[in-house]
Amino acid sequence: MAAEKTERVMPREGSTEIHADTKGSKAVRIILITLSVLFLFIMLVMPLITVIYESFRKGFGEYLKAVTDDETVGALLLTLEATVIAVIINTVFGLFAAWAISKFRFRGKKFLVTLIDLPVTVSPIIAGLIFVLTFGRQSFLYSYLEEIDFMIVYAVPGIILATVFVTFPFISREILPVLEAQGTDEEEAAALMGARSFTIFRKITLPHIKWALIYGIVLCAARAMGEFGAVSVLSGHLRGKTVTLPLQVEILFGDNKYMPAFAVSSILMIMAVVILIVRSIVEFIGRRKGEE
Amino acid sequence: MYIELKNINKSYGSFKASDNVGFGIEKGKLVALLGPSGSGKTTILRMIAGLERPDSGEIIIDGKVVNNVPASERGIGFVFQSYALFRYMTVYDNIAFGLTVRKQNKKEIKERVTELIELIGLKGFEKRYPSQLSGGQRQRVAFARALAPNPQVLLLDEPFAAIDAKVRSELRKWLRDMIHQLGVTGIFVTHDQDEAIEVSDEIIVTNHGRIEQTGTPADIYINPTTAFTSSFFGTTSELTDYKLFNSFDDVGEYDKAIIRPEFVRVTKKNENQKYEKSAVEGVVTDLQFRGNSYELTVNCNNSRFSARRGLDEPAVEIGEKVDVFIFRLFITQGNTVRLLKNNAIREETVII
Amino acid sequence: MGITFTLLSLIVLIPLASLVVFTSKMSFSEIWNVITRPRVLVSFRVSLLTALIASLINAVMGVILAWVLVRYKFPGKRILDGMIELPFALPTAVAGIALTSLYSDSGWIGSIFAKFGIKIAYTRVGITIALIFIGIPFVVRAVQPVLEKIDPLYEEAAGILGASRARTFRKVILPELYPAIFTGFGLAFGRCLGEYGSVVFIAGNQPYETEITPLIIMSELQEYDYSSATAIALVMLLAAFIILFIVNLIQIRNTKILKGGN
Numbered sequence: 001m002a003a004e005k006t007e008r009v010m011p012r013e014g015s016t017e018i019h020a021d022t023k024g025s026k027a028v029r030i031i032l033i034t035l036s037v038l039f040l041f042i043m044l045v046m047p048l049i050t051v052i053y054e055s056f057r058k059g060f061g062e063y064l065k066a067v068t069d070d071e072t073v074g075a076l077l078l079t080l081e082a083t084v085i086a087v088i089i090n091t092v093f094g095l096f097a098a099w100a101i102s103k104f105r106f107r108g109k110k111f112l113v114t115l116i117d118l119p120v121t122v123s124p125i126i127a128g129l130i131f132v133l134t135f136g137r138q139s140f141l142y143s144y145l146e147e148i149d150f151m152i153v154y155a156v157p158g159i160i161l162a163t164v165f166v167t168f169p170f171i172s173r174e175i176l177p178v179l180e181a182q183g184t185d186e187e188e189a190a191a192l193m194g195a196r197s198f199t200i201f202r203k204i205t206l207p208h209i210k211w212a213l214i215y216g217i218v219l220c221a222a223r224a225m226g227e228f229g230a231v232s233v234l235s236g237h238l239r240g241k242t243v244t245l246p247l248q249v250e251i252l253f254g255d256n257k258y259m260p261a262f263a264v265s266s267i268l269m270i271m272a273v274v275i276l277i278v279r280s281i282v283e284f285i286g287r288r289k290g291e292e
Numbered sequence: 293m294y295i296e297l298k299n300i301n302k303s304y305g306s307f308k309a310s311d312n313v314g315f316g317i318e319k320g321k322l323v324a325l326l327g328p329s330g331s332g333k334t335t336i337l338r339m340i341a342g343l344e345r346p347d348s349g350e351i352i353i354d355g356k357v358v359n360n361v362p363a364s365e366r367g368i369g370f371v372f373q374s375y376a377l378f379r380y381m382t383v384y385d386n387i388a389f390g391l392t393v394r395k396q397n398k399k400e401i402k403e404r405v406t407e408l409i410e411l412i413g414l415k416g417f418e419k420r421y422p423s424q425l426s427g428g429q430r431q432r433v434a435f436a437r438a439l440a441p442n443p444q445v446l447l448l449d450e451p452f453a454a455i456d457a458k459v460r461s462e463l464r465k466w467l468r469d470m471i472h473q474l475g476v477t478g479i480f481v482t483h484d485q486d487e488a489i490e491v492s493d494e495i496i497v498t499n500h501g502r503i504e505q506t507g508t509p510a511d512i513y514i515n516p517t518t519a520f521t522s523s524f525f526g527t528t529s530e531l532t533d534y535k536l537f538n539s540f541d542d543v544g545e546y547d548k549a550i551i552r553p554e555f556v557r558v559t560k561k562n563e564n565q566k567y568e569k570s571a572v573e574g575v576v577t578d579l580q581f582r583g584n585s586y587e588l589t590v591n592c593n594n595s596r597f598s599a600r601r602g603l604d605e606p607a608v609e610i611g612e613k614v615d616v617f618i619f620r621l622f623i624t625q626g627n628t629v630r631l632l633k634n635n636a637i638r639e640e641t642v643i644i
Numbered sequence: 645m646g647i648t649f650t651l652l653s654l655i656v657l658i659p660l661a662s663l664v665v666f667t668s669k670m671s672f673s674e675i676w677n678v679i680t681r682p683r684v685l686v687s688f689r690v691s692l693l694t695a696l697i698a699s700l701i702n703a704v705m706g707v708i709l710a711w712v713l714v715r716y717k718f719p720g721k722r723i724l725d726g727m728i729e730l731p732f733a734l735p736t737a738v739a740g741i742a743l744t745s746l747y748s749d750s751g752w753i754g755s756i757f758a759k760f761g762i763k764i765a766y767t768r769v770g771i772t773i774a775l776i777f778i779g780i781p782f783v784v785r786a787v788q789p790v791l792e793k794i795d796p797l798y799e800e801a802a803g804i805l806g807a808s809r810a811r812t813f814r815k816v817i818l819p820e821l822y823p824a825i826f827t828g829f830g831l832a833f834g835r836c837l838g839e840y841g842s843v844v845f846i847a848g849n850q851p852y853e854t855e856i857t858p859l860i861i862m863s864e865l866q867e868y869d870y871s872s873a874t875a876i877a878l879v880m881l882l883a884a885f886i887i888l889f890i891v892n893l894i895q896i897r898n899t900k901i902l903k904g905g906n
Contacts, residue, residue, distance in 0.1 A: 341804065342804075343800055343804070363803060363804045364803060364804055364805065364806035364807075365806075368804070369804075370800075370801065370804045372797050372800075372801060374795070374797060376795065376797040376798050376800070376801040378798065378801075378802075378815070378816055378819075379819075379820070379901070379902060380819035380820065380901060381815075381819075389802070389805050389807070389815075390805035390806055393805055393806040393807045393811065394806055421901050423901065423902055423903055437801075437805070438805075441805065441806070
């Protein structure tokens with residue numbers, strides 16, 4: 001609709017600066033900024049400060065004790081196990097799915113994308129529920145599982161499955177837009193010159209999606225480590241055995257062991273802050289690339 | 293003068309967009325601000341509108357200095373290059389916007405909007421959204437919206453840039469008629485010289501933030517007063533050594549010798565040439581049909597330039613040797629320009 | 645393609661299918677009886693109301709935050725911008741206990757209100773606050789890109805025609821933002837309905853008072869009452885589906901206006 005601006009007015013500071021008499025009043029500015037800062041401080045910053053404060057309330061020594069507690073370590077290991085598996089499976093899936101969706105035409109594409117996104121839109125409790133229904137007492141799979149003594153529900157496999165489920169779309173969701181925006185031109189050119197599929201993927205596609213992929217993995221890992229609802233349903237809550245870090249937090253808090261609860265939380269919080277930093281970096285790089 | 297600019301200066305950082313700009317516009321005239329990209333014409337327009345503030349100088353509308361008067365109170369209407377129609381409002385609401393803002397009563401608004409819609413020829417389109425209109429239609433709505441509050445001055449920023457070529461000439465004529473009919477003073481920015489010549493009563497030529505020349509289209513075209521103006525208009529060619537052509541005065545040091553196709557007469561060897569004695573031989577190197585004439589490229593005296601021949605004249609071929617006579621040329625010296633007439637013509641008139 | 649499909653089925657489709665299978669085993673009256681139990685009905689109301697209020701607050705604050713982040717410059721803006729995603733990055737359990745501690749009667753914020761006799765933790769207000777927390781990023785991040793891309797020309801045009809800043813915002817800028825606001829609101833609302841971890845600590849989980857629907861499902865599961873759990877879950881899914889549907893409808897209507905076509 002709009003024309004090429006043949007002569008746009010010269011260098012302005014800030015691309016969204018409005019002119020002369022269309023600028024808002026200073027008072028409105030100050031009010032809005034103050035409101036925003038206050039809101040974010042109360043809603044976001046204070047909870048973070050609470051975690052740190054409560055973790056170290058009894059001193060650094062006690063903090064270390066809580067963090068290196070056997071149960072806690074067990075929970076950490078289980079959490080890591082589930083996270084790693086989830087990341088691997090979902091990366092593989094994410095790459096294949098995003099590739100398939102962006103490079104091929106077929107009907108029902110949108111439907112497929114919606115399906116893939118489903119785990120994110122579903123409540124974590126319901127996510128846990130469906131696995132219980134599939135593998136739990138009521139299902140026809142149960143007796144079979146009982147025979148081979150492979151328990152899913154209320155055992156580690158269940159936790160891992162739930163984790164994979166809720167983080168399922170994270171990676172494909174991040175790389176899909178990049179792939180779609182990129183188009184098929186470069187790959188087609190390479191194919192015409194005789195490159196094989198895998199080479200094309202490695203040398204052309206992968207570099208493009210590098211940052212989106214990294215960000216997707218980070219998001220996936222974060223959600224995997226922090227997943228609570230779904231894992232809670234499938235867990236069985238056996239301390240030291242089927243308890244992940246978030247569940248351990250719940251247990252400690254429920255036992256009124258506040259300091260340890262927050263100490264364990266601080267581990268997860270550090271991870272959250274790392275994610276935010278990574279995201280900022282990725283966005284910064286992405287923005288610079290866009291300006292090149 | 294209805295609109296006056298005095299000693300206007302405007303810089304963006306180290307870039308000088310307006311350099312001591314000054315001019316006057318009479319009431320009711322339709323004026324074009326013409327110049328290449330970056331010459332400062334849009335800056336001038338926006339300063340008149342009140343969207344930018346000059347660093348120094350005065351902007352006077354109807355006798356009042358309006359530097360500190362906000363845009364909405366200057367009595368101007370503005371049509372943006374991309375129209376900036378409010379996408380979520382219907383045609384009716386878009387046009388009515390300036391009126392609803394001034395809290396006029398509904399009946400009056402309805403009357404005025406209906407009047408304008410008829411004026412722009414879009415009756416029946418009131419409930420449409422901008423996305424449902426063609427480019428030309430959107431532009432007309434943009435006009436109507438700017439005109440609704442009855443401004444005395446209408447400012448347009450490259451109004452035809454986004455229009456298809458075919459629709460463009462129609463719209464140009466429509467705009468010109470409309471503005472004259474309404475009696476508003478109109479100023480529009482363009483980088484298209486044909487457009488400026490066709491539409492405006494007067495042209496203000498800008499270059500590097502300065503005003504080069506102002507005058508009627510004919511004036512500027514026929515009598516350029518600056519080097520820039522002389523080379524900006526028409527299809528110009530440069531002569532490497534004009535003195536080789538018979539016969540022009542020697543003016544000493546100069547920058548360029550510029551000619552336009554209409555300054556040149558090309559005749560076949562066997563044709564009657566009025567100034568045969570002064571003609572010089574050249575070779576036709578290219579021939580293009582231009583619809584209403586042929587455009588020839590001629591190599592002559594180490595220069596290459598364009599000339600024209602009518603459709604009813606005997607045909608010329610590429611490679612043919614022809615006689616070339618140049619009636620006049622422009623000589624630029626620094627910033628000034630002079631018109632040199634071929635002395636052969638003068639002699640003739642003297643003789644008679 | 646094949647791999648995509650296999651993985652998709654294994655992990656997503658089959659488990660979801662089991663839900664359908666299980667539901668079909670139950671009769672309609674069975675389902676109806678479960679979901680019309682008073683305690684369940686109240687939990688619907690609690691979940692819906694708190695989600696609605698929290699999402700509305702987030703819609704308003706989201707626009708303000710987006711505006712401030714896009715239009716203004718001030719020290720620390722970058723940090724604020726980077727923090728917005730915190731609710732996504734922070735595990736729900738951590739958020740849950742942090743918020744509980746903060747708003748309990750002895751907490752930093754809770755104690756201030758306790759002086760006036762206002763309890764926050766273990767009330768519906770507490771639930772709402774937790775839901776506001778998790779919904780912050782939705783509207784902000786939906787509105788920000790749109791706001792960034794709005795051509796300043798629209799505002800200049802409105803300004804020249806005499807509109808005040810307030811009117812320009814209301815009539816010119818806001819309509820451009822509505823689709824994004826609705827999308828953000830819908831997503832936040834859907835998330836709030838299903839949220840468990842952040843809420844379950846601060847809620848206190850008193851039946852008929854602060855019991856949210858996901859919690860009821862959880863308790864049914866712990867008692868192995870799969871049918872009840874499933875029935876209630878169905879209602880939740882239905883609600884989520886309706887929300888998604890409405891959000892989509894709004895998107896379509898707005899695309900129609902924008903893209904036009906005769």
